[in-house]
Amino acid sequence: MKKTFERLAIGASMAIGLGAIATTPANAVSITGVNIGGTAPSDYWVYDANNVNTFLVPSTPANAQKVLDGNATKPTGNVELAASSETAGFNFNKYTTLEGKIGGKDITLSSLTASDWFNTGSGLNYNYGANNLATRWFKDFLAKAGQASSPLAGLAYSNFFNLKGFQRTSDPNISYVNQDDITGLIKIGLAGHLDLKAYYASDPLFGQFAQLLPNKFQASEVVKYTYDGKTDFLYSFSATPTGLTVTGGSDTLSHNGNYEVTIKGVPPKTVPEPTTIVGILVVAGFGITMKKSARTIQKG
Numbered sequence: 001m002k003k004t005f006e007r008l009a010i011g012a013s014m015a016i017g018l019g020a021i022a023t024t025p026a027n028a029v030s031i032t033g034v035n036i037g038g039t040a041p042s043d044y045w046v047y048d049a050n051n052v053n054t055f056l057v058p059s060t061p062a063n064a065q066k067v068l069d070g071n072a073t074k075p076t077g078n079v080e081l082a083a084s085s086e087t088a089g090f091n092f093n094k095y096t097t098l099e100g101k102i103g104g105k106d107i108t109l110s111s112l113t114a115s116d117w118f119n120t121g122s123g124l125n126y127n128y129g130a131n132n133l134a135t136r137w138f139k140d141f142l143a144k145a146g147q148a149s150s151p152l153a154g155l156a157y158s159n160f161f162n163l164k165g166f167q168r169t170s171d172p173n174i175s176y177v178n179q180d181d182i183t184g185l186i187k188i189g190l191a192g193h194l195d196l197k198a199y200y201a202s203d204p205l206f207g208q209f210a211q212l213l214p215n216k217f218q219a220s221e222v223v224k225y226t227y228d229g230k231t232d233f234l235y236s237f238s239a240t241p242t243g244l245t246v247t248g249g250s251d252t253l254s255h256n257g258n259y260e261v262t263i264k265g266v267p268p269k270t271v272p273e274p275t276t277i278v279g280i281l282v283v284a285g286f287g288i289t290m291k292k293s294a295r296t297i298q299k300g
Contacts, residue, residue, distance in 0.1 A: 028187075029268060031100040031107065031177040034065040036079075038097035038110060043084050047173070047191075047255070049077040053247045054191070054255045064098065070176040070189065075242045075258045078175040078191040081223075082111030085171040092167055095224075102186060102227075103179045103268025109188070110224040112170035116233070128157040133233055134166060137222065144237040145213050156212065163205050172223035175258065184267035186227070187260055190220045194239050194257030202253065220259035227263055234261035 036044055036059075046063040047054040054077050057063050067077030081096040097110040117134040118124045129135055138157050142148050150156070160166070175189035193199045197217040201210035218239045225234060239257035246255045 027181050028071065028178040029103055029181050030069045030179075031102050032065075034068065034098065034100040035061050036064060036096065037099055038081075038095045040082065040091065040094040040096045043082055043094070043096045044098075045080045045083040047077040047080070047246065049075075049244055052244065054078065054244050055247045065100075068174065068176050069178075071178060072187070072189065072240060072258060072260050075175045075189050075191065075244070078173040078189075078255065080171055080173045081109070082171040085111070085167045086164075090167060092170075098174055100177070102177060103181070103184065103265060105228055105266060105268075106226075107177070107186070108226040109172070109174055109177070110226075111172065112166075112222055112224055112233075114166075116224060117166050117170070126161065128154045133222075134161075137169075137233075137235065140235075140237070141219060144219065145217060147212055150212075156209070159208065165206070169221050172221045173255070174223070179265050179268065181268050184265040186263040186265040188223065188225075188234065188262070190223060190236065190259040190261060191242065191255045192220050192239065192257050192259055193253055194218065194241055195253075199251070199253050218257065218259070220261070223261070225263060228266055234263070235259075236261050 036042075042059075044059055044064075046057050046059050046067060048057045048063070048067055049055070057077075064079045067079065070076035079098055081098060082090075082094075083096075084090050092114045095111045095113050095116075097108050099106070099108045101107065112133075115124065117137075118126050118130070118132050120130055120132045125132060126134075128138070135157075138160065139148070139153075142150065142153055142156070147153065147156075173191040175191045177186065177188050179186045195216045196219050197210050197213040197215060200206040200213065218237055220236045220239070222233055222235045225232060236259040239259050242256055242258045244255050245252055
């Protein structure tokens with residue numbers, strides 16, 4: 001009877017303590033130690049934000065760090081890499097990186113170069129159908145637009161290439177980088193157009209592509225990443241509204257869409273939250289108290 005009572009007492013204390021632990025929410029850690037690098041380290045813009053607009057601020061690592069602490073429900077400003085990608089003098093062989101640490105590990109996010117898009121492993125191939133990122137991405141783009149089997153796919157690719165569409169898709173706007181400290185999942189926000197069709201329709205050069213796209217078509221720019229020994233590319237065809245639009249310049253439709261892409265990250269080693277520690281102490285302390293109470297009852 002004594003042992004049974006002790007087991008019940010300890011079980012009750014564990015339930016109370018673990019209940020306190022279970023209610024502790026998972027936290028997200030943000031990128032730290034932000035620095036801008038690459039072969040074109042000055043080719044970036046930083047946008048801060050209020051509740052309505054994004055707006056340019058001085059391009060400094062400190063400002064870049066400041067705008068990267070948002071999330072999908074509340075994106076803030078963003079850092080645009082390779083900001084000169086839409087200008088006549090853009091060097092498509094150079095790149096700009098955003099570097100930092102996430103969960104104690106190095107992470108690098110980068111704009112793309114011609115080699116990133118058109119390299120086949122045995123040289124550059126600019127033609128549609130080659131085994132490279134350009135063909136894979138453009139096929140995904142057409143499939144999402146419902147044009148996967150279009151006989152005009154090759155022609156559309158050639159026109160996109162000649163209009164420097166790949167350069168325009170190589171300058172990601174990074175709005176946040178954070179990591180779930182339990183699962184390790186890294187989430188990266190890419191600011192862009194909530195409706196790419198509307199943007200293309202407003203641009204005389206890309207108006208022809210608007211005719212190929214369904215209403216409210218969504219597509220992000222592409223970001224290259226290096227993390228935990230792996231390098232790859234991320235993009236998305238699904239956006240959520242940010243409630244923000246950029247001020248200044250001709251493209252007032254940008255930054256109103258948030259595209260979230262993810263990396264399966266390594267869970268960071270974190271110090272237990274205060275509420276977790278309290279829960280553990282409750283288990284230990286309450287369990288000892290209940291044991292003493294059990295002994296007193298038995299002696300009585």
